[in-house]
Amino acid sequence: MASFILRRLLVSVLIIVAASFLMYMLVAYSADPLADLRSSNSPNKTQLINARIQLLQLDIAPPLRWLLWLGGAAKCLIPFANSCDLGSTISNAKVVDILPQALTSTVQLVTVALILAILLGVTIGIVTALRQYSGLDNVVTFLSFFLYSLPAFLVAVLLKEFVAIGFNNFLATPAIPWWVAILIGVVAGLIWQSLIGGDMRRRGITFGVSGVATAGVLLLMSATNWFLHPGLGPVVMIVLVAGTVIGATALTAGLQNRRALISAGIAGAISLVCYFGLQWLFNISTPATIAILAIIAVLVSLAIGWFVGGYDRGQNMRVAVLVTIVSGFLILVDRFMQAWPTYFQETNGRPIATVGSSTPGLTGDMWVTGLDTFTHLALPTVALLLISFASYTRYSRAGMLEVLGQDFIRTARAKGLPERTVVVRHAFRNMLIPITTLVAFDVGALLGGAIITEKVFAIPGMGSLFNAGLQRGDLNPVMAYFLVIAVMAILFNFLADLSYAALDPRVRVR
Structure with missing residues (x-):
């Protein structure tokens, strides 16, 4: 393992050095950083040109300039030395000073889009x-x-027009007509009956129940003015x-597993106690408080699964942790909803943002600022999500069908294992093997798509930095x-190689 890691690191360094040289030469010989000054009518044009030449070292040949840049970039590998030097911009700003803010915006955007694409794509597949x-x-x-066939800029423009502007207009008079609620209920019924499946009687019952429930909830939300004062309650x-x-017990262990059901029940009960008992703490919380x-x-959920015991403590611990994570997410969503009226007033009744990464001059606690971050990143995230969604759906579907047709799956079914166990424990793990490769390549695709998305939504991220520099x-x-x-x-390709060994026992890293 150690020799494998060292070899991969050495090869990765050589690839970065060679690719950086090609990139540097292409940009250096194709772009003119003095173009704006040469067309200027400023009386001190000559002095400005000489100052920029000295600042960017333009009097040195590009190959030698690349060596100087490479030396400064290599200093970034020295820990705690604070000697990283990636040069300066045309406006005489250090790149290492402006890079962290741009990197934070892009990583925040791409990470959420990647996680959602994996979860939704794999599940639907x-x-x-x-x-x-x-x-x-x-x-x-x-x-x-x-x-998948839609270009990223078109998706971004459609989201701005029909989701942001349309929803902001709807919030001016948030009332849902009865016929719209019925239409949405019919669509929801069709979706749920397709998901549940079964014979015609079962499909009809699912369609009716889900359709009536959806339409009823929408009408109730409209009548109670829920869109302006939301909350789970x-x-x-x-x-x-x-x-x-x-759901967590049925998916992970099966409802017949009493110890897993008890672990999940205790974790859920403790989550509800925290929901009712810690509202006062949420009002004065900070991100550090939430993290703690x-x-x-x-840790409490792991202890619950351990002490409930049984022949499979690990399974009980996973069930308890899953219930705790989902319940904690629901608690946070409810608390953010409680801050919605305040944020709605701060944004003058137009909460869904179309440009920027934050609202200028916005003040408030972590819940209000968190809503501000969410409303600014929601549409760009969806735009990037649609780039990857089709790939994960298709790969997951094809991988699952291939695995379900293999001999060990037929053997598992012949032994009388429940279908849940066959799918979750046997087929799911093997289906993930090709997905690991897709994730590694998709990181680069998402970062490339972020250039267009950040341009449309005016987000000051890495894409904007690259576009402006170019x-x-x-x-x-x-x-x-x-x-x-x-x-x-x-890095992600390296992690994908290591994941193969974890997912497939036949693969060994040498």
Whole structure:
């Protein structure tokens, strides 16, 4: 393992050095950082040109300039030395000073989009594989390829027009007409009956119940002015936590496993107690407080699974942790909803942002600022999510179908194992093997798509830094973007290689 890691690190360094040289030469010989000054009518034009030449070392040949840049970039590898030097921009700003803020915005955006794409894509891919050639499978296949074929800038513009502007206009008079609620209920009924499946009687019952419930909830939300004063409330929270307990147990261990059900029930009950008992603490919380509470909650859930015991303590611990994580997420969502009226007033009744990464001059606690971050990143995240959604859905579906047709799956079914165990414990792990490769490549694709998305939504991230540098002939910000992209791409490919050994016992890293 040690020799493998050392070899991969050496090869990765050589790849970065060679690719950086090519990138540096292409930008250096194709862009003119003095173009704006040469066309200037300033009386001290000559002095400005000489100052920029000296600042950017333009009097040195590009290959030698690349060596100087490489030497400064190599200093970034020295820990705690604070000697990293990626050069300066045209406006005489240190790249290492402006890079962290841009990197934070982009990583925040891309990370959320990547996680959601994996979770939604893999889940829907598995469901469509289990419902092969059904109406749901055909519809998901059509939507996946349709959305995948749309260019990123068009998706971003459509989201701004119909989601941001449209929803902000709706909030001016948030009332849902009865016919719209019925129409949405019909669509929801069609979706749920496709997901549940079964004979015509079962599909009809699912369609009717889900359609009536959806339409009723929408009309109730409209009547109670829920869109301006949202919240889950005690009753809904109890129902959601109870559903989480049952769903997590059924998915992970099966409802017949009493110890797993007890572990999940205890974790859910403690989550509800915290929901009612810690509201005062949430009002004065900081991100550090929430992080400490999250760590304590996970440790408590692990202890619950351990002490409940049984022949599979690990399974009980996983169930308890899953219930705790989902319940904690619901608690945070409810608390953010409670801050919505304040944020709505701070944004003058236009809460869904179309540009920027934050609202200028906004003040408030962590809940208000958290909502501000969410409303600014929601649409760019969805735009990037649609880039990757189709790939994960198709790969997951194809991988699951391939695994379900193999001999060890037929053997597991012949032994009488429940279908849940066959899918979750045997097929799911093997299906993830090709997904690890897709994740490694998708990081680079998402970062590339972030250039267009950040341009449309005016987000000051890595994409904006790269785009502005390329247009102005500002070489050092472009190379900083390249360096971050290259390191992340190589890192994720390295992690993918290690994941093969963890997912497939037949693979050994040598």
